[in-house]
Amino acid sequence: MSPAIEVTDATVRYGEVLALDSVSLSVAPGRICGLLGTNGSGKSTLFKTVLGLVPTDHGNVRILGHTRTVARRRGLVGYVPQAEQVDWAFPVRVRDVVMMGRYGHMGRRRRARPADREAVAHALARTHLSDLADRQIGALSGGQRKRAFVARAIAQGADVLLLDEPFAGVDKRSESRITELLLQLRQEGHTLLVSTHDLAQVPALCDEAVLLQRRVIAHGDPETVLRPEILMEAFGIHTDGRGAAWTP
Amino acid sequence: MDALTALTEWFTVPMQFGFVQRALLISVVAGVACAVLSCWMTLVGWSLMGDAVSHAVLPGVVLSYMVGLPFAVGALVFGAGSVALIGAVNRTSRVKEDAVIGVVFTAMFALGLVLISRVPSQTDLGHILFGNVLGVSDTAIWQVLVLAGVVLAVVWYKHRDLTLYAFDPVHAHAMGINPRLLETLLLGLLSVTVVVALQAVGIILVVAMVIIPGATAYLLTDRFERMLVISAVMAAAAAVVGVFASFHLNVSTGGLIVLTQASVFTLAYLASPRHGVLWRGRTARRIRARAATG
Numbered sequence: 001m002s003p004a005i006e007v008t009d010a011t012v013r014y015g016e017v018l019a020l021d022s023v024s025l026s027v028a029p030g031r032i033c034g035l036l037g038t039n040g041s042g043k044s045t046l047f048k049t050v051l052g053l054v055p056t057d058h059g060n061v062r063i064l065g066h067t068r069t070v071a072r073r074r075g076l077v078g079y080v081p082q083a084e085q086v087d088w089a090f091p092v093r094v095r096d097v098v099m100m101g102r103y104g105h106m107g108r109r110r111r112a113r114p115a116d117r118e119a120v121a122h123a124l125a126r127t128h129l130s131d132l133a134d135r136q137i138g139a140l141s142g143g144q145r146k147r148a149f150v151a152r153a154i155a156q157g158a159d160v161l162l163l164d165e166p167f168a169g170v171d172k173r174s175e176s177r178i179t180e181l182l183l184q185l186r187q188e189g190h191t192l193l194v195s196t197h198d199l200a201q202v203p204a205l206c207d208e209a210v211l212l213q214r215r216v217i218a219h220g221d222p223e224t225v226l227r228p229e230i231l232m233e234a235f236g237i238h239t240d241g242r243g244a245a246w247t248p
Numbered sequence: 249m250d251a252l253t254a255l256t257e258w259f260t261v262p263m264q265f266g267f268v269q270r271a272l273l274i275s276v277v278a279g280v281a282c283a284v285l286s287c288w289m290t291l292v293g294w295s296l297m298g299d300a301v302s303h304a305v306l307p308g309v310v311l312s313y314m315v316g317l318p319f320a321v322g323a324l325v326f327g328a329g330s331v332a333l334i335g336a337v338n339r340t341s342r343v344k345e346d347a348v349i350g351v352v353f354t355a356m357f358a359l360g361l362v363l364i365s366r367v368p369s370q371t372d373l374g375h376i377l378f379g380n381v382l383g384v385s386d387t388a389i390w391q392v393l394v395l396a397g398v399v400l401a402v403v404w405y406k407h408r409d410l411t412l413y414a415f416d417p418v419h420a421h422a423m424g425i426n427p428r429l430l431e432t433l434l435l436g437l438l439s440v441t442v443v444v445a446l447q448a449v450g451i452i453l454v455v456a457m458v459i460i461p462g463a464t465a466y467l468l469t470d471r472f473e474r475m476l477v478i479s480a481v482m483a484a485a486a487a488v489v490g491v492f493a494s495f496h497l498n499v500s501t502g503g504l505i506v507l508t509q510a511s512v513f514t515l516a517y518l519a520s521p522r523h524g525v526l527w528r529g530r531t532a533r534r535i536r537a538r539a540a541t542g
Contacts, residue, residue, distance in 0.1 A: 051421060091474075091475055092411070100412055100415070100416070100419060103409070104423035104424055109406075110408035110412075
């Protein structure tokens, strides 16, 4: 069985800046992989690489055994953006956003058919947003906003979900609700790549973790990856005996 | 004479003139086409781009007069050409986009000014710059109607994709819908719309027509479909008021249309039920009260 996400030797440069340095990564279907790293470690660039949004110097990406173009056309990859990337004042309702997940399944005018409305209603119910469906997207709380975009990916029918910082700006209760939802999705066979700098979430959520600092520093069980000496390398803290303790 | 009769005559007297009827037709059609497009312009943040495209069409208009083509042909070539040029320079240099836009549209406009000073006198710079809706020719009317029809048809067909592009181009890409194509389509629509509106208000004021109605509607609703309707209705009403008032006051029609739009915007800015600044204090107090109790 082909991996859900397979990145082989991907190198990405922004002008002179090396953003990803021959990154290779393979995530098996039905797994939740945490993507850890500091700001500027290349987490977002890796997402863009998987989506085919940035040109790679070299390297190859396969999604469930398909090229990125085929994967996109089949709607295999769902993307949940970082909060800062969304215009929350945009005049769309929650229902409209989730419906946008169906556009790949529709005709050229993107007119919703009954099957599309059903898929949207189902996705809203799964994410406990049915009662809020007619609200403008910015009138949701931080956690509800995240769930709305997860609902869009569910409506899309994506097998692979990329979630960029789903726990940023979210209170504790919403955090556990999102975790619960993501675990359910995994139960149904979805594969999730979740970037986060909130290391506390990792053991409860992730089957495996990747520590990224332009290159892959470690990839394995969360317990292994979160070992202090590995984190120190990633965050540039040298073991000089004074023990700059950095506890997850 | 009672007020009602006076009001009726305010509209019926000018309508006896053919040039007023035609000005009304052009202004309403151009206003609605611009208004519809302005909703996406407002949301994508392309106001400066609208300004750029409208100024950059000047050499195209002048060249069309020189070689005897319909004005829309030259205007479209230069409008779309400058958009492409802006994109190319932006991608291949370190200069930021707003600076590139500033360089390209002023250069094009300057080229137009130079050309116009070499052209025999039948083209009036004033009419191109400030519009001459009371003196439009029959061919100009047909060009406006056809182009506006094309814009509205394309928008009707692709409006959901355009909104998807405006809201989340990355998601469009992830579903195999090419955001670059949608961006190009929107820029193409902008070029055509600018050409449509030239006849009504002239080059200088076109940018108002592709920004103000959308910006006004954005203050009044949180639903995109309603935004389109409010924007179009507002622009049509402003066109009617502008044309009739300019007849009675004997002032610039394009100027009055834009002033009317700006007045409506000001009203919405102040008194929009949800987003008006007049109620901002009240809304904030209400939110605080709710936070305190809940």
